[in-house]
Amino acid sequence: MSYQANEKGYYGDFGGAFIPEMLYPNVEELRSQYLDIMKEESFQKEFKALLRDYVGRPTPLYYAERFSKKYGTKIYLKREDLCHTGAHKVNNTVGQILMAKRLGKDRIIAETGAGQHGVATATVCALMGIECIVYMGEIDIERQAPNVARMKMLGATVVPAKSGSRTLKDATNEAIRDWINNPLDTHYIIGSVVGPHPYPDMVARFQAIISEEIKIQLKEKENRENPDYVVACVGGGSNAAGAYFHYLDNPDVGIIAVEAAGKGIQSGESAATSALGKEGIIHGSKTLLMQTDDGQITEPYSISAGLDYPGVGPMHANLFRSGRGEFISITDKAAMDAGLELAKLEGIIPAIETSHALAIFEDRKFKKDDIVVINLSGRGDKDLSTYIDYFGL
Amino acid sequence: MNRINKKLQEDHKLLSIYFTAGYPETDDTVSIIQELERNGIDFIEIGLPFSDPLADGPTIQESSTKALKSGMTTNKLFEQLSGIRQSVKIPLIIMGYFNPILQYGVEKFCKKCGETGIDGLIIPDLPVDVYNEEYRSIFEENGIQNIFLITPQTSEERIRFIDSVSDGFIYMVSTASVTGSTSGFSPETRKYFQRISEMKLQNPQVVGFGISDEETFNQATEFSKGAIIGSAFIKHLNHNGKNKISDFVKTIRPV
Numbered sequence A: 001m002s003y004q005a006n007e008k009g010y011y012g013d014f015g016g017a018f019i020p021e022m023l024y025p026n027v028e029e030l031r032s033q034y035l036d037i038m039k040e041e042s043f044q045k046e047f048k049a050l051l052r053d054y055v056g057r058p059t060p061l062y063y064a065e066r067f068s069k070k071y072g073t074k075i076y077l078k079r080e081d082l083c084h085t086g087a088h089k090v091n092n093t094v095g096q097i098l099m100a101k102r103l104g105k106d107r108i109i110a111e112t113g114a115g116q117h118g119v120a121t122a123t124v125c126a127l128m129g130i131e132c133i134v135y136m137g138e139i140d141i142e143r144q145a146p147n148v149a150r151m152k153m154l155g156a157t158v159v160p161a162k163s164g165s166r167t168l169k170d171a172t173n174e175a176i177r178d179w180i181n182n183p184l185d186t187h188y189i190i191g192s193v194v195g196p197h198p199y200p201d202m203v204a205r206f207q208a209i210i211s212e213e214i215k216i217q218l219k220e221k222e223n224r225e226n227p228d229y230v231v232a233c234v235g236g237g238s239n240a241a242g243a244y245f246h247y248l249d250n251p252d253v254g255i256i257a258v259e260a261a262g263k264g265i266q267s268g269e270s271a272a273t274s275a276l277g278k279e280g281i282i283h284g285s286k287t288l289l290m291q292t293d294d295g296q297i298t299e300p301y302s303i304s305a306g307l308d309y310p311g312v313g314p315m316h317a318n319l320f321r322s323g324r325g326e327f328i329s330i331t332d333k334a335a336m337d338a339g340l341e342l343a344k345l346e347g348i349i350p351a352i353e354t355s356h357a358l359a360i361f362e363d364r365k366f367k368k369d370d371i372v373v374i375n376l377s378g379r380g381d382k383d384l385s386t387y388i389d390y391f392g393l
Numbered sequence B: 001m002n003r004i005n006k007k008l009q010e011d012h013k014l015l016s017i018y019f020t021a022g023y024p025e026t027d028d029t030v031s032i033i034q035e036l037e038r039n040g041i042d043f044i045e046i047g048l049p050f051s052d053p054l055a056d057g058p059t060i061q062e063s064s065t066k067a068l069k070s071g072m073t074t075n076k077l078f079e080q081l082s083g084i085r086q087s088v089k090i091p092l093i094i095m096g097y098f099n100p101i102l103q104y105g106v107e108k109f110c111k112k113c114g115e116t117g118i119d120g121l122i123i124p125d126l127p128v129d130v131y132n133e134e135y136r137s138i139f140e141e142n143g144i145q146n147i148f149l150i151t152p153q154t155s156e157e158r159i160r161f162i163d164s165v166s167d168g169f170i171y172m173v174s175t176a177s178v179t180g181s182t183s184g185f186s187p188e189t190r191k192y193f194q195r196i197s198e199m200k201l202q203n204p205q206v207v208g209f210g211i212s213d214e215e216t217f218n219q220a221t222e223f224s225k226g227a228i229i230g231s232a233f234i235k236h237l238n239h240n241g242k243n244k245i246s247d248f249v250k251t252i253r254p255v
């Protein structure tokens, strides 16, 4: 059994493309071509060159000595925070902008929550000279002013999503509506391994560079390609999908997914989808999502805007249901403390999303000679004001 | 014969209205249906409200949000509709997104529809191939007709496939858009209506999206069997509540 998507875009019971007919031509155009385009030598060449020269890859795999010592195990950090624009998101947007060009599209739309994916999309659109429209919940626009300014500086138009709860899921709805209204010239750059097939698989393949590099780097440092565990935070699940990708079907490597418990799983203010979600359909994908008994999608909560999504990608729903992945949820408080701790121990200020992954060591114990790779998905610059308010810095 | 097929055989252009169940007031559902029938509406689409209606514009989404806020649920809709067939004769179709139906249970939902006297369903985000492989028999066993959408971008091959799976009518989306977003039909749109009509499909076509007045109704039905009005009627409800429905109908189909 494989934990990759099958040709219909299913991971076990999850995935597929539950889309209105209005979207069918757009999605089908992409589905029928994405694998062939990604296989083209010229595509791979251009993709790899941009990742190297523009994004700054390979990102280091760094042995965190003091952090390791504290928790009595060997911890490596995969430094996606050192990517241009400050997070892994740009791996996907570089790939998708090249895809859009090959599909002949000259208008790009995207959704964003915290603004990281919006910035990464605006960045590659500026690079290619392509029009960029980013949908962002009205509430998030207020919360994330610096990223809104960055997108504008990069030439993007930021459109407030005013419907529903006016956050990430509604921004995604608005982007999908835009795509329905503009079926011919527009490509939709989704920011995570969510949405209808082929998005989860395509985004996972673009992010797979993360585990491709880990294998090479770990071989150099430890003379083995496989860690005992690979750990990542999961919002929609793109950084996690990239970190797991080349290990998915290797049972020697433990997969640990870290979700945001918010104020606690039972508090009513949480984003821990695996614990609270039920099977259903969100944004065109069958997956686990937080919803009422009546099937209305509920609003999640986390201190980190990037984990504040009511679903998870279908790959992760399958990792959860099959037992292949170990799912841990981390509260706001534990995450914030872990972020501060990494700053003090290693001189690295992580994004609050990433801080969730760093926080597992208080309760989840590892053996002394276990090798644990944490995907350090982003840097904390965007979160400074949250850290400042929280710790009274 | 099913109410929908019988209706489609009538010798005139059909006028259908969409409205959101539980809007403007939770208990308005049945009285709006009755009032629409009294005013000569040919069949009705009852919207099952959903938190994230991807294919709808702001007018319909807002009505859904308000209906949900004031306590509308799937169970409540079936309660309201129980006994509806004692007073209402025209075809009734529920239009809803797939997730609430999935949570209710597809089989249970279809069964409940059958018992209640619902004739058909429109589920925009249930793709025709998934329906065909996984759910078709459940619908058929309960006598529920599933209505599919086509758009100007739908390929001829796919239209033929949808036609072969359909029983009832084909919902022809007028332009590539979400609901409620156009004003008047372009010459290309009218050509598309004509092109589909010339395909001589086994199922008649009914046009929806962007119809708001007599002129757009007449354009939409020039080459089709009928047309469905949604957002324009919701806007009427926004301003008038459930009153003066006859005034609204007269703006589409003057007596």
Ligand SMILES: Cc1ncc(COP(=O)(O)O)c(C=O)c1O
Pocket (backbone or CB within 6 Å): A087, A088, A113, A114, A115, A116, A117, A191, A192, A193, A233, A234, A235, A236, A237, A238, A239, A240, A305, A306, A307, A351, A353, A354, A377, A378, A379
């Ligand atoms: C640094 C960082 N990590 C993680 C995420 C969560 O997204 P995903 O689960 O797709 O990696 C985000 C989203 O904004 C992010 O900015």
